[in-house]
Amino acid sequence: MARAVTTNRKIAFTVLAWLVGLTLFFPVLWTILTSFKTEGEAIATPPSLFFFDWTLENYVEVQERSNYLRHVINSIVIAVGSTTLGLIVAIPAAWAMAFSPTKRTKDILMWMLSTKMLPAVGVLMPIYVIAQSLGLLDSLSILVVVLMMMNLPIIVWMLYTYFKEIPGEILEAARMDGASLGKEIVYVLTPMAVPGIASTLLLNIILAWNEAFWTLTLTASKAAPLTAFIASYSSPEGLFWSKLSAASTLAIAPILVMGWFSQKQLVRGLTFGAVK
Amino acid sequence: MGAITLEKVTKKFGNVTVIPGVDLEIADGEFVVFVGPSGCGKSTLLRLIAGLEDVTSGAILIDGEDATGRPPARRGLAMVFQSYALYPHMSVYKNIAFPLKMAGIDESVIKQKVEAAAGTLNLTNYLDRRPGQLSGGQRQRVAIGRAIVREPSAFLFDEPLSNLDAALRVNMRLEISELHQTLETTMIYVTHDQVEAMTMADKIVVLHDGHIEQVGSPLDLYNKPANAFVAGFIGSPKMNLVEGAAAAKYGAKTIGVRPEHIELSTEAGEWAGVVSVAEHLGSDTFLHIQVDGIGQLTARVSGEFGVRHGDRVWLTPPADRIHRFDGEGKAM
Amino acid sequence: MATLQTQTAARFMMAPAVIMLLAWMIVPLSMTVYFSFLRYNMLMPGMETFTGFGNYEYFLTDPAFFEAIGNTLLLVGGTLLATIVGGTFLAILMDQPFWGRGIVRLLVIAPFFVMPTVSALVWKNMLMHPVNGLFAWIARGLGFEPVDWLGSLPLFSITVIVAWGWLPFATLIILTALQSLDQEQKEAAEMDGAGPVSIFYHITLPHLARALTVVTLIETIFLLSVFAEIYVTTGGGPGTASTNLPFLIYVQALLQYDVGSASAGGVVAIILANIVAVFLIRMIGKNLET
Numbered sequence: 001m002a003r004a005v006t007t008n009r010k011i012a013f014t015v016l017a018w019l020v021g022l023t024l025f026f027p028v029l030w031t032i033l034t035s036f037k038t039e040g041e042a043i044a045t046p047p048s049l050f051f052f053d054w055t056l057e058n059y060v061e062v063q064e065r066s067n068y069l070r071h072v073i074n075s076i077v078i079a080v081g082s083t084t085l086g087l088i089v090a091i092p093a094a095w096a097m098a099f100s101p102t103k104r105t106k107d108i109l110m111w112m113l114s115t116k117m118l119p120a121v122g123v124l125m126p127i128y129v130i131a132q133s134l135g136l137l138d139s140l141s142i143l144v145v146v147l148m149m150m151n152l153p154i155i156v157w158m159l160y161t162y163f164k165e166i167p168g169e170i171l172e173a174a175r176m177d178g179a180s181l182g183k184e185i186v187y188v189l190t191p192m193a194v195p196g197i198a199s200t201l202l203l204n205i206i207l208a209w210n211e212a213f214w215t216l217t218l219t220a221s222k223a224a225p226l227t228a229f230i231a232s233y234s235s236p237e238g239l240f241w242s243k244l245s246a247a248s249t250l251a252i253a254p255i256l257v258m259g260w261f262s263q264k265q266l267v268r269g270l271t272f273g274a275v276k
Numbered sequence: 277m278g279a280i281t282l283e284k285v286t287k288k289f290g291n292v293t294v295i296p297g298v299d300l301e302i303a304d305g306e307f308v309v310f311v312g313p314s315g316c317g318k319s320t321l322l323r324l325i326a327g328l329e330d331v332t333s334g335a336i337l338i339d340g341e342d343a344t345g346r347p348p349a350r351r352g353l354a355m356v357f358q359s360y361a362l363y364p365h366m367s368v369y370k371n372i373a374f375p376l377k378m379a380g381i382d383e384s385v386i387k388q389k390v391e392a393a394a395g396t397l398n399l400t401n402y403l404d405r406r407p408g409q410l411s412g413g414q415r416q417r418v419a420i421g422r423a424i425v426r427e428p429s430a431f432l433f434d435e436p437l438s439n440l441d442a443a444l445r446v447n448m449r450l451e452i453s454e455l456h457q458t459l460e461t462t463m464i465y466v467t468h469d470q471v472e473a474m475t476m477a478d479k480i481v482v483l484h485d486g487h488i489e490q491v492g493s494p495l496d497l498y499n500k501p502a503n504a505f506v507a508g509f510i511g512s513p514k515m516n517l518v519e520g521a522a523a524a525k526y527g528a529k530t531i532g533v534r535p536e537h538i539e540l541s542t543e544a545g546e547w548a549g550v551v552s553v554a555e556h557l558g559s560d561t562f563l564h565i566q567v568d569g570i571g572q573l574t575a576r577v578s579g580e581f582g583v584r585h586g587d588r589v590w591l592t593p594p595a596d597r598i599h600r601f602d603g604e605g606k607a608m
Numbered sequence: 609m610a611t612l613q614t615q616t617a618a619r620f621m622m623a624p625a626v627i628m629l630l631a632w633m634i635v636p637l638s639m640t641v642y643f644s645f646l647r648y649n650m651l652m653p654g655m656e657t658f659t660g661f662g663n664y665e666y667f668l669t670d671p672a673f674f675e676a677i678g679n680t681l682l683l684v685g686g687t688l689l690a691t692i693v694g695g696t697f698l699a700i701l702m703d704q705p706f707w708g709r710g711i712v713r714l715l716v717i718a719p720f721f722v723m724p725t726v727s728a729l730v731w732k733n734m735l736m737h738p739v740n741g742l743f744a745w746i747a748r749g750l751g752f753e754p755v756d757w758l759g760s761l762p763l764f765s766i767t768v769i770v771a772w773g774w775l776p777f778a779t780l781i782i783l784t785a786l787q788s789l790d791q792e793q794k795e796a797a798e799m800d801g802a803g804p805v806s807i808f809y810h811i812t813l814p815h816l817a818r819a820l821t822v823v824t825l826i827e828t829i830f831l832l833s834v835f836a837e838i839y840v841t842t843g844g845g846p847g848t849a850s851t852n853l854p855f856l857i858y859v860q861a862l863l864q865y866d867v868g869s870a871s872a873g874g875v876v877a878i879i880l881a882n883i884v885a886v887f888l889i890r891m892i893g894k895n896l897e898t
Contacts, residue, residue: 014706020698021715024775028718030742031730043740089628092621100618108626110889115633117885119833121854122878124861125871126639129650149632156625172328173361177422178349178378181617187374191365210723212836213854217862231725231840241733241740248726259721260714267784270777271822 028252035059035245042241058246067221068229068247075225075251077140078215079208082147083201086155089148091197094159095189099171109160116153120213131218138220146218147208155204158269162196163189202258203265209255226251277339278429278462279304280325285334287320287486294320295486297334302430302464302479307456310466311473312483312509318466319434321483325464326432327351338429349378354423355432358439360415362407362422368394369403372421393421396458413444420455430462437472449475470510474498482506504605507532513562515599516573522547528600528608535562535576537597542583545590549573551583565589637878643871650865663872672848672856673873680852683767684831688824690771695778695823696816699786702779720776724836731769732758732841762842762850769837774830778823785819786812825888832881853877 022029034042036054062068097105127146128137136142166189174188190197215227224232230251233244259266280302287295295317302308310318323329325336327348336344343351354375363371372393376386394400397417407415416436423431433452437445453476456463467473473480474494482489482497482505490502494510501507507515515532523531539545540563549567561581567573575591583589600608647659667673702713719727735742736757744754757765789812797807835854838844844851844859851859857877861870 010705013704017701017706017712021712025715025718027730030734047745089624093625096618096621100615110893112629114885114889115629117829117881119877119881121857122874123636123640125643125867126636169357169359169361176348176355177375188363212724227723227725252722252726255721256718263717267780
């Protein structure tokens with residue numbers, strides 16, 4: 001709008017927006033703050049906001065527990081592993097659907113999306129029984145496979161939309177310039193698709209890191225990622241709050257940062273193109 | 277070197293026949309323009325020649341050899357796309373070098389050829405830039421450079437000037453024509469703009485619904501259109517086509533007379549009418565006239581003809597400039 | 609655009625993804641259906657007997673089942689209401705000019721990226737705890753008795769936690785749709801004499817209709833499977849007051865080891881999700897045409 005916005009209006013909205021934003025963010029903020037308090041301080045009344053003795057003892061203690069590191073590694077392996085495997089399978093599929101569409105392409109794509117709508121509970125039993133009989137309960141491999149299958153539709157879908165944005169004529173030009181299929185993919189398609197692939201990678205790592213059904217039901221202690229580790233502290237013993245806050249902050253911090261970079265991808269990936 | 281022959285080439289997409297059967301001979305070194313309205317199949321024909329689409333039946337011969345089954349890379353042709361299709365992540369140098377790289381040519385030879393092509397096209401100062409940093413005309417030239425460097429037997433142009441503004445279009449038209457004179461290579465050029473066709477072509481192929489309506493030199497098509505469609509398509513403003521009693525007088529179902537050939541008078545003539553719109557350009561005057569018993573006709577007069585909306589004028593079509601068409605629209 | 613060479617290559621390239629998803633869909637699904645007809649308890653393996661619709665009878669006549677269905681619908685409905693209404697207001701707010709938009713946007717988006725177990729525990733222990741929680745402190749400060757949120761209002765509290773996590777999603781979608789509204793349309797309406805409320809009602813809202821529908825459908829699909837928040841806070845209780853369908857199935861499966869019954873429940877959950885999925889797929893399909 002070319003007309004000047006009145007400053008009063010801008011001030012009013014600024015106050016309102018910041019109020020709302022801070023309120024919504026408050027639980028996260030509170031967790032981060034509590035992680036720097038002593039346990040006694042954490043349950044003190046009245047609760048202190050910023051003025052207390054900041055301490056790093058909780059973080060030190062959390063780091064010192066070796067099994068915390070193991071859970072971090074589990075989370076990383078599961079999130080990155082499932083997403084990477086998914087990408088390897090999905091890139092060729094999305095390529096084929098974007099650049100050589102047939103009459104059935106649309107149907108196949110929608111069928112793939114529909115598999116994502118299957119409630120996980122519906123297949124809890126068979127997956128559990130299969131995992132058990134293969135001796136894969138509480139193992140990283142079963143989680144990598146299961147989470148890959150859960151996210152595969154989204155990965156294929158997102159790559160498809162990014163590939164479709166590459167003008168077909170550029171690939172035809174490569175063909176006219178003498179590039180074989182392989183060279184076309186390596187020299188032209190992949191460099192142009194890298195931003196899209198990166199975005200897909202980012203969003204799906206986030207989704208896999210935060211997944212809280214299979215990671216809770218299929219693991220016990222060895223393969224438990226951070227979701228399960230944190231969940232094991234569900235009994236309210238007040239003395240643990242600071243440490244719980246520290247562990248939580250560490251668990252969510254990387255994802256919060258990644259998430260802030262992937263807002264657009266969120267819309268693209270999770271609305272399946274129904275909103276542009 | 278660049279003779280192309282199409283023998284009974286047909287193309288179907290599913291159940292839809294886009295090209296029902298085309299025979300065409302293109303001689304080496306000719307500048308051939310495929311022209312026609314949207315959807316007439318001209319781009320499809322070009323893509324069939326390029327190998328980007330497979331023919332449903334028929335043969336495409338390049339220099340006498342059957343190239344119908346060959347992939348695009350092995351036909352020895354180069355194509356300039358409507359959207360230029362430059363590789364956005366590569367510099368101008370790399371864009372032009374790409375086909376040579378695909379052919380496995382030595383780096384030093386590539387450097388030579390790219391710099392030569394860049395020199396011809398005034399791109400030497402832009403070799404390090406990316407397509408995103410170039411203007412439309414410059415991108416156009418990079419696309420042409422990429423094609424030149426392959427030394428193809430024929431160039432294929434797919435509506436290359438459509439994305440340029442009017443002034444640039446005129447300039448690029450000249451550049452492409454000059455290029456043709458320099459390289460003497462066959463060029464097949466697709467456009468919907470009949471002005472481009474008329475000014476650039478040695479030979480024009482007029483297409484309509486996949487059929488070839490007429491093949492001939494620009495002046496042939498202008499002076500002796502084979503049917504009413506070609507007559508109405510070539511020449512701007514469009515030829516006036518008249519049916520009914522006025523046509524019957526000349527022994528035809530439809531007669532046509534070009535706006536620039538109509539003789540105008542404010543006193544007397546064969547047909548009488550009232551000016552509805554008068555466009556004064558200084559160099560010409562275009563008059564749109566409601567003619568009694570016939571309908572809306574367009575006339576063009578050189579220089580200034582001072583009539584206005586509502587004035588009465590008389591039109592006379594000169595006998596030697598009347599085109600007669602029979603019931604099927606064919607020239608008589 | 610495609611020639612014969614690329615079409616054959618394409619088929620090979622799609623094969624792995626298609627085959628894997630096919631296997632993922634068919635194998636576990638058919639096993640679930642198969643199990644649902646068995647009396648199968650994991651503590652006594654090898655003693656499975658065919659029991660026809662016995663599991664379904666048992667499951668569907670269990671009063672816990674009806675309560676679970678009811679809770680599921682309440683949870684989904686409540687979250688939808690909160691996120692859509694809240695999301696719309698938030699989106700409109702974020703669309704206004706003010707200072708620090710980037711940062712506020714980040715603050716609003718954050719809850720979606722917090723893993724559900726962390727957010728549930730934070731809400732449970734630090735906010736909703738009747739003794740040490742922040743809400744309790746505020747209540748006492750205002751002279752009220754602190755409320756035992758998760759004890760006395762379990763489903764409501766869980767709905768709050770879930771809605772907090774999904775609000776950013778709704779906001780982002782609605783904001784995206786809002787910003788895609790052509791400025792010129794609104795200007796044309798202004799020239800036609802419409803005031804801000806009229807413009808909202810007659811132009812903005814219909815434009816948002818599609819986005820709101822999408823948010824509803826997609827959230828519903830995901831909300832039908834809420835699990836972690838219940839697992840970590842109330843464990844479904846007190847009793848089954850905050851048990852939804854997924855949690856009920858989980859309890860049958862991994863706490864009571866009753867595979868048959870859990871599978872029957874799984875089939876019910878799948879049917880429920882399918883109903884919503886049909887509508888969502890139709891919407892997506894329409895969009896894929898463009």
